[in-house]
Amino acid sequence: MTDKVLTIAEAARRLQRSEAEVRRAVEAGHLSARRGHDGAWTIDPAEVERRRVDFDVPSADRRRDADKPGGEPFGV
Helix, strand or coil: CCCCCECHHHHHHHHCCCHHHHHHHHHCCCCCCEECCCCCEEECHHHHHHHCCCCCCCCCCCHHHHCCCCCCCCCC
């Protein structure tokens, strides 16, 4: 396991969304994140991968899952 975490900007790039969309998802509780001592949000890369389908960004191994019923993005 790695200690590397992502910033809001890095998570946004991976999810192909704006930083504002990712921040709204964090604030709404749709994407788990932690606030550091400096006030900045940090996100575990595994959390970004788990939520990838919800952001409707299919990875190579999840393209089929995105087409299944109930696989709609949560609309952030």
